[in-house]
Amino acid sequence: GAGVSQSPRYKVAKRGQDVALRCDPISGHVSLFWYQQALGQGPEFLTYFQNEAQLDKSGLPSDRFFAERPEGSVSTLKIQRTQQEDSAVYLCASSRSGGRWGEQYFGPGTRLTVT
Amino acid sequence: DQQVKQNSPSLSVQEGRISILNCDYTNSMFDYFLWYKKYPAEGPTFLISISSIKDKNEDGRFTVFLNKSAKHLSLHIVPSQPGDSAVYFCAASAGGSEKLVFGKGTKLTVNP
Numbered sequence: 001g002a003g004v005s006q007s008p009r010y011k012v013a014k015r016g017q018d019v020a021l022r023c024d025p026i027s028g029h030v031s032l033f034w035y036q037q038a039l040g041q042g043p044e045f046l047t048y049f050q051n052e053a054q055l056d057k058s059g060l061p062s063d064r065f066f067a068e069r070p071e072g073s074v075s076t077l078k079i080q081r082t083q084q085e086d087s088a089v090y091l092c093a094s095s096r097s098g099g100r101w102g103e104q105y106f107g108p109g110t111r112l113t114v115t
Numbered sequence: 116d117q118q119v120k121q122n123s124p125s126l127s128v129q130e131g132r133i134s135i136l137n138c139d140y141t142n143s144m145f146d147y148f149l150w151y152k153k154y155p156a157e158g159p160t161f162l163i164s165i166s167s168i169k170d171k172n173e174d175g176r177f178t179v180f181l182n183k184s185a186k187h188l189s190l191h192i193v194p195s196q197p198g199d200s201a202v203y204f205c206a207a208s209a210g211g212s213e214k215l216v217f218g219k220g221t222k223l224t225v226n227p
Contacts, residue, residue: 004158031213033213033214033215035215035217040219041219042119042121042204042206042217042218042219042220043159043204043215043217044217045214045215045216048213048214056212056214059214091158091159093158095213103149103161103164104161104213104215105160105161106151106158106159106160107158108156108157108158109158
């Protein structure tokens with residue numbers, strides 16, 4: 001079956017531009033997560049949705065970062081006025097249930113390069 | 116401050132031998148632990164998990180051991196195969212939260 005898909009796979013933005021990154025989770029998965037992975041680091045939590053409700057956004061690094069999941073399926077991570085330190089791979093993951101014992105399935109990520 | 120630490124950036128083993136990947140954590144609230152495997156240009160894929168009520172979980176060639184008093188877990192792969200060559204991430208979550216905290220990863224190379 002289809003896994004988690006993300007688009008675009010690669011994005012180059014000039015400093016100051018706004019970007020939007022899309023995540024299509026596995027159909028029927030309740031929970032959706034965004035992580036940021038800098039070069040040589042592990043993924044770092046950004047935000048979490050259960051259906052359309054954003055339950056935790058404690059990892060968003062600044063108010064330039066905004067995520068939404070209006071209909072409880074597809075999610076968009078938006079970064080306004082991009083800075084060089086935003087360059088990273090942005091990973092989306094989904095899990096089957098709202099419970100915490102479910103494994104998270106990751107997409108391939110979007111590599112953002114800010115020049 | 117790194118709450119999940121993988122102190123070995125890389126590990127190299129011979130095919131057929133045992134691979135042991137280590138992970139330490141500092142947050143005593145962590146009660147669920149997972150290992151993910153990642154190939155280049157792909158997202159991490161789930162391997163195996165363990166809750167804090169257990170000290171061992173086995174799935175085929177993969178076994179995870181948890182030592183709560185030492186705040187240490189390890190992943191054993193026996194026998195190692197060249198296809199196991201990847202970056203392995205240790206991750207943890209704390210009571211009631213689905214949010215995962217990851218280590219920096221260990222790159223495993225299994226030589227034929």
